[in-house]
Amino acid sequence: MTPALAPTDAAAQRSVIDGRADRGFRWLVTAAGVFVLLSLLGAAFSMFWGGREAFATFGLKFLYTDVWDPVNHQFGALVPIYGTLVTALIAMLIAVPVSFGIALFLTEVAPPWLRTPVGSAIELLAGIPSIIYGMWGLFVFVPVMGTHIIPFLSAHLGNLPLVGTLFSGPPLGIGMLTAGIVLAIMVIPFIASVMREVFLTVPTRLKESAYALGSSTWEVAWDIVLPYTRSAVIGGVFLGLGRALGETMAVTFVLGNAHQLTASLLMPGNSIAATIANEFTEADSEIYLSSLVALGFLLFIVTFIVLAIAKLMLMRLARREGQA
Amino acid sequence: MTLSTTLRAAAFGLATLAGASAAQAADITGAGSTFVYPILSKWSADYSTKTGNKINYQSIGSGGGIAQIKAGTVDFGASDKPLNSDELAQAGLGQFPVVIGGVVPVVNVKGVEAGKIAFTGPLLADIFMGKIKKWNDPAIAAVNAGLTLPEGNITVVHRSDGSGTSFNFTNYLSKVSPEWKEKIGEGTAVQWPAGVGGKGNEGVAAYVKQITGSIGYVELSYALQNKMAYGAMQNAAGKSVQPSLKSFQAAAASADWKNAKDFNLVVTNAPGDESWPITASVFVMMYKQPKDAARSKAALDFFKWSLENGQKQAEELDYVPLPVDLVQQIEAYWAAQIKL
Numbered sequence: 001m002t003p004a005l006a007p008t009d010a011a012a013q014r015s016v017i018d019g020r021a022d023r024g025f026r027w028l029v030t031a032a033g034v035f036v037l038l039s040l041l042g043a044a045f046s047m048f049w050g051g052r053e054a055f056a057t058f059g060l061k062f063l064y065t066d067v068w069d070p071v072n073h074q075f076g077a078l079v080p081i082y083g084t085l086v087t088a089l090i091a092m093l094i095a096v097p098v099s100f101g102i103a104l105f106l107t108e109v110a111p112p113w114l115r116t117p118v119g120s121a122i123e124l125l126a127g128i129p130s131i132i133y134g135m136w137g138l139f140v141f142v143p144v145m146g147t148h149i150i151p152f153l154s155a156h157l158g159n160l161p162l163v164g165t166l167f168s169g170p171p172l173g174i175g176m177l178t179a180g181i182v183l184a185i186m187v188i189p190f191i192a193s194v195m196r197e198v199f200l201t202v203p204t205r206l207k208e209s210a211y212a213l214g215s216s217t218w219e220v221a222w223d224i225v226l227p228y229t230r231s232a233v234i235g236g237v238f239l240g241l242g243r244a245l246g247e248t249m250a251v252t253f254v255l256g257n258a259h260q261l262t263a264s265l266l267m268p269g270n271s272i273a274a275t276i277a278n279e280f281t282e283a284d285s286e287i288y289l290s291s292l293v294a295l296g297f298l299l300f301i302v303t304f305i306v307l308a309i310a311k312l313m314l315m316r317l318a319r320r321e322g323q324a
Numbered sequence: 325m326t327l328s329t330t331l332r333a334a335a336f337g338l339a340t341l342a343g344a345s346a347a348q349a350a351d352i353t354g355a356g357s358t359f360v361y362p363i364l365s366k367w368s369a370d371y372s373t374k375t376g377n378k379i380n381y382q383s384i385g386s387g388g389g390i391a392q393i394k395a396g397t398v399d400f401g402a403s404d405k406p407l408n409s410d411e412l413a414q415a416g417l418g419q420f421p422v423v424i425g426g427v428v429p430v431v432n433v434k435g436v437e438a439g440k441i442a443f444t445g446p447l448l449a450d451i452f453m454g455k456i457k458k459w460n461d462p463a464i465a466a467v468n469a470g471l472t473l474p475e476g477n478i479t480v481v482h483r484s485d486g487s488g489t490s491f492n493f494t495n496y497l498s499k500v501s502p503e504w505k506e507k508i509g510e511g512t513a514v515q516w517p518a519g520v521g522g523k524g525n526e527g528v529a530a531y532v533k534q535i536t537g538s539i540g541y542v543e544l545s546y547a548l549q550n551k552m553a554y555g556a557m558q559n560a561a562g563k564s565v566q567p568s569l570k571s572f573q574a575a576a577a578s579a580d581w582k583n584a585k586d587f588n589l590v591v592t593n594a595p596g597d598e599s600w601p602i603t604a605s606v607f608v609m610m611y612k613q614p615k616d617a618a619r620s621k622a623a624l625d626f627f628k629w630s631l632e633n634g635q636k637q638a639e640e641l642d643y644v645p646l647p648v649d650l651v652q653q654i655e656a657y658w659a660a661q662i663k664l
Contacts, residue, residue, distance in 0.1 A: 072515075257521030
């Protein structure tokens with residue numbers, strides 16, 4: 001009797017221990033999840049608190065006025081918000097197609113011996129500090145923009161209706177277009193390496209079936225690989241977008257840091273992160289400092305809104321897919 | 325034997341103790357102006373090899389320096405912008421200048437070499453306000469007879485970060501142009517009506533070198549190191565002067581320090597035939613009744629040594645040492661104001 005009971009006892013005891021360990025583990029991972037949430041809320045709240053004086057003084061005007069006058073203590077965030085959005089948009093317009101091309105090349109087209117070295121090269125690019133991109137941008141890329149690309153753009157696009165205003169102005173070399181291009185080069189490694197990883201997860205038999213039905217490489221990529229990996233690809237694009245919105249050092253070097261609102265992409269502008277980095281050390285009045293912290297809070301909000309819009313688009317896309 | 329060992333041990337213990345407390349008292353901390361950092365670190369290195377006392381200076385910017393000394397976290401703060409007597413009295417601080425430098429306009433115009441182009445104060449104000457847009461404008465030609473200037477656009481380059489260099493430059497423009505004073509004013513950061521912003525002296529220098537037709541302002545050493553085309557200026561006496569240690573020193577000497585309470589004086593637009601008009605001084609702020617008198621005394625010893633023996637190092641780094649009578653005036657101020 002007793003020998004028969006012993007194993008049951010042991011099993012019961014074990015299940016108790018297991019249950020305890022399970023609960024412990026559950027608490028541990030929940031704490032990790034809550035920690036992220038708390039630090040996010042904490043960061044948002046402390047920035048809002050730091051910026052409360054600016055919000056109280058200028059109210060909603062802080063969002064849509066373009067004045068930035070430290071002498072008379074008048075601040076408005078329109079120019080930095082505009083510059084942040086425009087440079088990030090230019091960056092994504094360039095980076096997404098190029099990254100898609102890189103990832104496709106690496107997974108579908110390149111000979112196998114080339115895939116590993118090019119793949120590692122992209123990951124190495126992702127590890128370069130942003131100040132290096134900034135200095136490269138200022139000392140190498142800006143002269144090229146100023147002497148070749150911008151004169152070409154103003155000559156050929158500057159006189160067109162509507163588009164012309166985007167490409168008019170003196171060939172400074174620095175400005176929102178240059179900043180957007182440097183940002184694109186910086187985010188390409190992030191987006192491309194994510195895309196490459198997820199493209200590799202597409203089952204070979206799906207692709208081979210399509211090839212067997214007579215599809216071209218492009219058709220396989222567009223109709224099989226991309227739909228299969230869509231949400232992960234968009235995740236990679238978000239990652240790049242987040243970096244483009246918040247990038248500081250490289251942008252500061254090539255953006256021109258001028259608090260002026262211009263329609264032309266060739267003219268200097270300012271971004272939220274660059275403004276904070278530039279002016280924080282010498283912000284010598286309370287309201288100045290508060291306005292800079294308020295800018296930080298706005299960057300938070302801008303990033304949140306942009307990501308929310310992207311998420312909404314994704315849901316729309318999924319619903320349409322379901323109907324079709 | 326035992327006695328002598330005990331004595332020796334005790335003596336050794338005392339010596340270590342004394343050494344430790346002396347080292348603690350001597351580790352002076354300061355924070356502030358980035359402009360003064362190169363010369364302060366040179367002085368402190370020399371002072372440290374001479375006396376063994378270390379100075380730990382953080383170049384976090386003038387605004388940060390003022391905030392830190394007001395919070396009492398450092399022994400001295402350094403700022404490019406002097407505080408007025410009321411503000412000093414409120415915080416219980418004393419203030420004195422330590423070194424002088426100069427801001428020069430630099431240009432990147434085809435065919436213009438260093439020192440060959442000249443500006444007046446109002447002309448510089450109009451250019452930086454974006455009112456004069458072309459290099460061949462008659463107003464520029466009027467003070468540059470014999471110099472052929474191209475037709476190109478002027479691109480203004482200013483500082484994007486808050487800076488004592490900007491403060492001295494805009495302070496000068498406010499003194500010479502009523503319109504500048506009314507519309508823009510003076511400050512470490514202002515609302516620039518035109519142009520692009522570079523981060524730091526090196527950022528402005530890099531932008532000016534890269535943009536044809538640009539004009540900016542940097543400290544003299546950056547203009548010399550980067551071999552940039554700097555401009556001559558017409559000073560308050562109506563004479564055209566070249567930027568040099570000599571003309572900076574003339575400005576420092578001609579400034580009316582005697583009547584400036586707490587040395588609250590910005591030496592821009594100084595009188596005198598030889599004076600460079602955009603001359604800048606760096607101020608050090610210390611508590612008049614410090615909590616830790618030993619540390620403040622160590623800091624004053626350091627500045628006394630630097631002002632009396634550090635002229636050569638200053639000139640090597642393109643700063644202007646203070647004139648002898650100003651140094652005497654500062655030492656009298658210490659004796660009268662700072663209670664140790």
